[in-house]
Amino acid sequence: EAGVAQSPRYKIIEKRQSVAFWCNPISGHATLYWYQQILGQGPKLLIQFQNNGVVDDSQLPKDRFSAERLKGVDSTLKIQPAKLEDSAVYLCASSFRGSSRGNEQFFGPGTRLTVL
Amino acid sequence: AQSVTQLDSQVPVFEEAPVELRCNYSSSVSVYLFWYVQYPNQGLQLLLKYLSGSTLVKGINGFEAEFNKSQTSFHLRKPSVHISDTAEYFCAVSENYGQNFVFGPGTRLSVLP
Numbered sequence: 151e152a153g154v155a156q157s158p159r160y161k162i163i164e165k166r167q168s169v170a171f172w173c174n175p176i177s178g179h180a181t182l183y184w185y186q187q188i189l190g191q192g193p194k195l196l197i198q199f200q201n202n203g204v205v206d207d208s209q210l211p212k213d214r215f216s217a218e219r220l221k222g223v224d225s226t227l228k229i230q231p232a233k234l235e236d237s238a239v240y241l242c243a244s245s246f247r248g249s250s251r252g253n254e255q256f257f258g259p260g261t262r263l264t265v266l
Numbered sequence: 267a268q269s270v271t272q273l274d275s276q277v278p279v280f281e282e283a284p285v286e287l288r289c290n291y292s293s294s295v296s297v298y299l300f301w302y303v304q305y306p307n308q309g310l311q312l313l314l315k316y317l318s319g320s321t322l323v324k325g326i327n328g329f330e331a332e333f334n335k336s337q338t339s340f341h342l343r344k345p346s347v348h349i350s351d352t353a354e355y356f357c358a359v360s361e362n363y364g365q366n367f368v369f370g371p372g373t374r375l376s377v378l379p
Contacts, residue, residue, distance in 0.1 A: 190372075192370050192372050193310070193356070198367075255367070260309055
């Protein structure tokens with residue numbers, strides 16, 4: 151089966167500019183996650199969707215970050231305006247929601263964002 | 267809220283030697299535990315997971331981990347490593363059927379010839 155797709159793979163912007171990332175999960179996966187991975191750290195969950203509803207966005211900086219999953223399939227994460235500290239790899243993951251599978255997540259390759 | 271500690275940020279080991287990567291967690295409820303591997307410039311890949319049942323879990327590429335509830339640990343082991351095992355390894359925990367998924371800071375395993 152096809153994996154989680156993300157684009158772009160790399161993005162360089164200047165601070166105060168806007169940027170958007172796109173993710174297409176594995177077909178049939180109801181749950182979609184966005185993570186931020188700063189160099190040298192583990193991924194930090196930004197937002198979790200179940201179909202097109204938000205399950206957890208407690209760590210999303212809502213003054214500048216937004217995300218949507220309008221049709222319950224692909225998703226977009228936006229940063230507006232970007233700050234230097236937003237430089238990171240943004241990972242998208244999806245899972246088939248089922249307790250017997252322990253919510254195993256499948257990850258995309260990530261988008262590496264550099265803010266200058 | 268739960269948390270994950272990986273005490274070793276870097277572990278160098280010679281090829282064919284055994285290795286153990288340590289993971290400890292804290293949580294007030296029952297948890298699911300995971301180990302993920304991240305090869306250079308690639309996404310995360312699941313190595314193994316503990317949901318319930320046997321505390322010794324076997325994963326891909328010859329890795330295994332043991333869940334110890336009393337010590338709140340989930341250490342990852344491999345009896346003989348290869349150069350290709352060089353990567354970043356992340357321990358993760360979730361509760362409530364997959365909610366509140368938290369990753370540890372990672373351990374960089376470097377296998378030396």
